[in-house]
Amino acid sequence: MSFNTLISVAALAEHLDDPNWVVCDCRHDLMQYGAGRAAYAQGHIPGARFLHLDEDLSGPKTGVNGRHPLPHAVTFTLRLAALGIDNRKQVVAYDNAGGVYAARLWWMLRWVGHTAAAVLDGGIDAWVKAGKALNTAAPDSKPATYNPNPQPQLAVNTQTVAANLASGKLRVLDARSPDRFRGENETLDPVAGHIPGAANRFFKTNLREDGTFKAAETLKQEFAALLNGQDPSDIVHQCGSGVTACHNLLAMEVAGLGGSRLYPGSWSEWVSDRKRPVAVGAT
Secondary structure, rough: OOOOOOOOOHHHHHOOOOEEEEEEOOOEEEEEHHHHHHHHHEEEOOOOOOOOOOOOOOOOOOOOOOOOOOOOOHHHHHHHHHHOOOOOOEEEEOOOOOOOOHHHHHHHHHOOOOOOEEEEEEEHHHHHOOOOOOEEOOOOOOOOOOOOOOOOEEOHHHHHHHHHHHHHEEEEEEEHHHHHHOOOOOOOOOOEEOOOOEEOHHHHHEEEEOOOOOOOHHHHHOOOOOOHHOHHEEEEEEEOOOOOOOHHHHHHHHHOOOEEEOOOOOHHHHHHOOOOOOOOOOO
């Protein structure tokens, strides 16, 4: 049995010593580059490997490809292999931010054809709350071989999003906070607002107060209202830089609404060309 969306603390604890499982710590702070690595050093789930959003889960920035562009698929899988992850491993990702950064790794694994990937529901906070131990020991990661099986259809590019302004075939869901969507309080990108025609689904809406995901049926009802009868394959997720959008994509998968796609460059790529149209306000 493999886990491919969420996994509970109890289920992970049962398999923590399984050599066919690899746990990845994805903690990060957009305002403090080294915060995730420092937190990892202070204590992590036993055996967890650390992956940095900018260093491991992003590629080189060109100024026109967003704040967290995807790395080349081969570069990414070489990093996985260095951590001891091969095509057969069950990967579990966690963070301390409701699954935001862990979902980025989850989506990227699917992007290279690795479906045995799950996010720890509730993250490290749920692990600690359940009385599970942390340690500071560096894991013994024996390098493996990973053969990528890229799935480029899981992502769309800027040209596709731009063409959709006229066709309206796709439904774009923006995972940023409502104020940023409306064009208020923008601190991360040089232009405020949103892609014309996009709808707002703040990623935190997917969570309960304790930081775990809402029940699948609840998520299904909430997303169905946004889809308005459209097929999940016509849904494109975006955010500021292609990170929190993965949280909405994961939530749709949990809800049984599989097949939606990611716009990795997201808002930060969209506004790199000031000629592209921008909308402000609630719609």
